Amino acid sequence: MRIEIDEMSGFCSGVVTAITKAEESLRTLGTVYSLGDIVHNRVEVQRLEKLGLQTVSRERMAGLDGSTVLIRAHGEPPSTYRLAAEHGIRIIDATCPIVAKLQSRVKKAHEQMKACGGQVVILGKRGHAEVVGLTGQVDEDALVVETLEDLDAIDFSRPVYLLSQTTQSPVLFERVREIILQRAADPEQVTIRNTICGRVSSRNPHLREFSGRFDVVIFVCGRKSSNGKVLYHTCLETNPRTYNIEDETELRAEWFDGCRSVGICGATSTPKWLMQRVADRIARTFGDDSSDV
Numbered sequence: 001m002r003i004e005i006d007e008m009s010g011f012c013s014g015v016v017t018a019i020t021k022a023e024e025s026l027r028t029l030g031t032v033y034s035l036g037d038i039v040h041n042r043v044e045v046q047r048l049e050k051l052g053l054q055t056v057s058r059e060r061m062a063g064l065d066g067s068t069v070l071i072r073a074h075g076e077p078p079s080t081y082r083l084a085a086e087h088g089i090r091i092i093d094a095t096c097p098i099v100a101k102l103q104s105r106v107k108k109a110h111e112q113m114k115a116c117g118g119q120v121v122i123l124g125k126r127g128h129a130e131v132v133g134l135t136g137q138v139d140e141d142a143l144v145v146e147t148l149e150d151l152d153a154i155d156f157s158r159p160v161y162l163l164s165q166t167t168q169s170p171v172l173f174e175r176v177r178e179i180i181l182q183r184a185a186d187p188e189q190v191t192i193r194n195t196i197c198g199r200v201s202s203r204n205p206h207l208r209e210f211s212g213r214f215d216v217v218i219f220v221c222g223r224k225s226s227n228g229k230v231l232y233h234t235c236l237e238t239n240p241r242t243y244n245i246e247d248e249t250e251l252r253a254e255w256f257d258g259c260r261s262v263g264i265c266g267a268t269s270t271p272k273w274l275m276q277r278v279a280d281r282i283a284r285t286f287g288d289d290s291s292d293v
Contacts, residue, residue, distance in 0.1 A: 001287040006265035014073035014096030041222035074129035077136020109161040110138040118159030159189040166197040167227040211235040214263035217242040221267035228267035248281035
């Protein structure tokens, strides 16, 4: 059995920076609080918790006077920084530069729309940490849409400024763009900015090619990963024998019946070491003497 790990899968630069900052701070401080899961991968979070990282909610932050809190790659709204200042909390800011740039663009878009009576529309998942940080830049004065049905909430008689969560599906964004232009009273009053992360966009065509080269594809990602859901379905559309797991304990023998090749890939929140562990388990448990990782 031939087993191959996708070279392009694994942590994006924003996640690498956040985890590196967490590890460095833990070595010197012993305890660091992460505002929400540092990455949407349960296995990696558990690894860091063993080093002293503690995950807390925004509600608990007010009780952490004098502590050190890490802001993950997803970013935070301005209110979080104000709360930290009020309670003497030291901030380790690991906001992804791409997300930080998008936060700035949302503020500028809001100023532009406010001047002409328009509306800011963000394609994203409601309640997702990144989206909370984006809408918080403009005091929640932005419309978040998740599905094509949500577009009915847009006032198409007014100007529209469309942006996207960085990990959204490029296919969905393109469809949203088309519908908004079709329904707008004046398409010239519609501003569209594709703010999906370039690495996410490039992963879709790559994973279509990758997943088509194997009998079976194992996609490794955390259940909370929005990016993972998008990329998993990209693989599944190409290869119906694609299976989504969080770790190697979820592998099933029947998946590998008659299988001669396995491709292993993951989300931008999936560590390489975890994909290697999955590959090793497949070779050891479901492979044969000729299995090659």
